[in-house]
Amino acid sequence: MSNSAGIVSAQRATFDTPLVFRSGAVLPSYELVYETYGTLNDAKSNAILICHALSGNHHVAGRYANDPENVGWWDNMVGPGKPVDTGKFFVIGLNNLGGCHGSTGPSSLNPETGQPYGTGFPVVTVEDWVESQARLADRLGIKQFAAVMGGSLGGMQALQWSLSFPERVRHVLVIAAAPHLTAENIAFNDVARNAILTDPDFHGGNFYQHGVVPTRGLRLARMLGHITYLSDDAMADKFGRSLRSGKLGYNYGIEFEIESYLRYQGDKFAAYFDANTYLLMTKALDYFDPARACDDNLDKAFADARADFLVVSFTTDWRFAPERSREIVSALLHNRRNVSYAEISSAHGHDSFLMQHEHYHNVMRVYLERIATEFSA
Amino acid sequence: MSAHHSIELAAARPDFAAIAAWIPQGASVLDLGCGDGSLLRYLKETRHVRGYGVEISDENIVACIRNDVNVIQGDLDSGLSGFESNAFDYVLLSQTLQATRHTEALVQEMLRVGREGIVSFPNFGHWKARLQVLRGHMPVSDELPYQWYDTPNVHLCTLRDFENFCADLHVQILDRRVMTNGGGVKLLPNLLGSMAVYRFRRAG
Numbered sequence: 163m164s165n166s167a168g169i170v171s172a173q174r175a176t177f178d179t180p181l182v183f184r185s186g187a188v189l190p191s192y193e194l195v196y197e198t199y200g201t202l203n204d205a206k207s208n209a210i211l212i213c214h215a216l217s218g219n220h221h222v223a224g225r226y227a228n229d230p231e232n233v234g235w236w237d238n239m240v241g242p243g244k245p246v247d248t249g250k251f252f253v254i255g256l257n258n259l260g261g262c263h264g265s266t267g268p269s270s271l272n273p274e275t276g277q278p279y280g281t282g283f284p285v286v287t288v289e290d291w292v293e294s295q296a297r298l299a300d301r302l303g304i305k306q307f308a309a310v311m312g313g314s315l316g317g318m319q320a321l322q323w324s325l326s327f328p329e330r331v332r333h334v335l336v337i338a339a340a341p342h343l344t345a346e347n348i349a350f351n352d353v354a355r356n357a358i359l360t361d362p363d364f365h366g367g368n369f370y371q372h373g374v375v376p377t378r379g380l381r382l383a384r385m386l387g388h389i390t391y392l393s394d395d396a397m398a399d400k401f402g403r404s405l406r407s408g409k410l411g412y413n414y415g416i417e418f419e420i421e422s423y424l425r426y427q428g429d430k431f432a433a434y435f436d437a438n439t440y441l442l443m444t445k446a447l448d449y450f451d452p453a454r455a456c457d458d459n460l461d462k463a464f465a466d467a468r469a470d471f472l473v474v475s476f477t478t479d480w481r482f483a484p485e486r487s488r489e490i491v492s493a494l495l496h497n498r499r500n501v502s503y504a505e506i507s508s509a510h511g512h513d514s515f516l517m518q519h520e521h522y523h524n525v526m527r528v529y530l531e532r533i534a535t536e537f538s539a
Numbered sequence: 540m541s542a543h544h545s546i547e548l549a550a551a552r553p554d555f556a557a558i559a560a561w562i563p564q565g566a567s568v569l570d571l572g573c574g575d576g577s578l579l580r581y582l583k584e585t586r587h588v589r590g591y592g593v594e595i596s597d598e599n600i601v602a603c604i605r606n607d608v609n610v611i612q613g614d615l616d617s618g619l620s621g622f623e624s625n626a627f628d629y630v631l632l633s634q635t636l637q638a639t640r641h642t643e644a645l646v647q648e649m650l651r652v653g654r655e656g657i658v659s660f661p662n663f664g665h666w667k668a669r670l671q672v673l674r675g676h677m678p679v680s681d682e683l684p685y686q687w688y689d690t691p692n693v694h695l696c697t698l699r700d701f702e703n704f705c706a707d708l709h710v711q712i713l714d715r716r717v718m719t720n721g722g723g724v725k726l727l728p729n730l731l732g733s734m735a736v737y738r739f740r741r742a743g
Contacts, residue, residue, distance in 0.1 A: 472604075488621055491611060491621065492621050492622075492623075495591065495611075495621075495622065495623070495626065496623060496626075498567075498589060500609050501591075501609055501611070502600075502603070502604055502609050502610050502611070503610070503611045503612055503613075504597075504600050504612050505612045505613075506597075507597070521597050521601070524601050525600060525601055525604065528601050528604045528605045529604050531605075532604065532605070532607055
């Protein structure tokens with residue numbers, strides 16, 4: 163039997179109740195695009211929400227009939243018999259508000275002006291996303307998720323679920339995340355944003371009207387990001403000092419394999435990702451800091467959390483280092499929440515959370531099997 | 540099913556029953572070097588404790604999650620800095636003391652994090668161990684199943700050694716159970732007991 167979620171298709175939900183953002187901005191109406199895998203049980207108790215990271219989207223698993231090469235970004239994790247077993251769970255992936263894969267975002271037309279929102283789209287926070295996700299859950303008749311899970315920025319959303327809607331989530335799976343970004347992390351994001359903002363083709367965010375895309379800025383932003391998602395060892399293993407032509411050219415062309423790889427990744431990304439969405443996503447990362455409203459005390463921030471937690475980090479992840487996950491664990495321990503923490507030995511840096519890794523997947527599988535016993539018993 | 544499971548466990552690990560007997564219903568417990576989580580699961584089922592384990596091995600992390608107990612992956616030899624002072628009623632160290640490198644620091648950490656500590660360990664002073672040493676060999680037994688070259692045990696001790704150690708650290712021993720083959724030992728415990736369980740707290 164195949165363990166792929168198979169042929170999937172995206173769905174769309176329209177919301178006409180205005181959404182008030184943390185910034186005070188209001189979006190009168192919006193659309194969210196999402197996919198589901200598996201079957202919602204009669205009690206509607208087996209739903210799992212998967213939150214995506216910076217460049218992710220609603221296509222979590224399976225493939226499209228008309229685009230079979232386009233496999234979901236977490237297909238190794240989600241599917242029949244996989245750790246997130248779609249034979250047991252009803253799994254929802256959505257494109258976050260402000261995204262560029264179908265949900266309302268900067269590249270969507272603002273009905274009030276007939277033009278793309280551009281930088282006029284509200285700066286969105288993790289809290290705003292969770293609010294919009296809860297409305298999608300309402301639409302699907304899900305009062306409480308069996309679990310909300312995600313990696314990186316997705317893990318931050320999962321954490322926020324336990325704070326915004328403590329009664330609506332039984333388990334929170336936080337992978338390769340942090341309770342807030344460090345100064346170094348914000349600095350990386352700022353350089354990436356500057357690459358985009360200073361690209362002459364950016365046009366203050368209104369590049370759509372000029373028929374151009376700030377490709378150079380997006381490419382640089384992605385190249386920088388990509389470096390930080392890998393580890394020194396992983397890069398050394400994969401590329402070392404290999405030269406494409408085998409000899410030095412004494413010029414500024416693409417000589418080292420790592421250069422070639424980064425430019426390829428940059429070009430690929432710039433061809434499909436919206437520059438304004440990239441700006442929004444990095445801001446959401448920078449702003450996330452649940453302790454901020456509690457005198458910078460993370461223990462206090464988690465006082466109202468009711469969920470059980472699984473926290474997972476990766477040894478070579480220096481962008482969201484294990485110490486940052488342990489801060490989350492420590493705050494959960496302080497509040498006497500049920501929590502388990504696994505620190506996975508992996509060479510692949512921050513990107514590890516997306517990789518096929520036997521022990522990591524075992525941890526996820528066993529934890530999720532335990533969740534499944536709660537509603538199948 | 541779970542009651543049956545608990546009975547089986549108590550038979551297989553007599554120190555579990557001894558430890559459980561000291562722990563009141565609903566206590567908070569931190570189990571250091573918790574292995575596959577059997578003791579925590581046993582205490583959850585028999586004492587309804589709020590428990591967490593600390594474990595270093597990947598395999599045991601998975602086993603603990605399967606056993607439905609909370610487990611935090613970490614190395615005891617790098618301390619308990621992730622845990623707040625006085626966060627637990629009891630901090631347990633079951634059959635692990637002898638395998639820790641910084642034993643002294645760890646016992647002090649146990650009593651920073653917990654109100655009381657409970658340790659169980661194999662008695663190196665048991666007559667069978669003494670006899671094997673007398674015959675010129677490192678002891679190998681049910682409690683000490685390793686050969687000298689593959690043992691994780693770096694700090695083996697006798698009951699008397701442990702009691703002196705506690706006195707030096709200003710640790711007050713509150714209770715002691717000495718066992719052999721699962722039964723209690725009253726007479727000549729340091730000679731006839733193969734395993735001991737102690738409950739202790741900071742003196743004064």
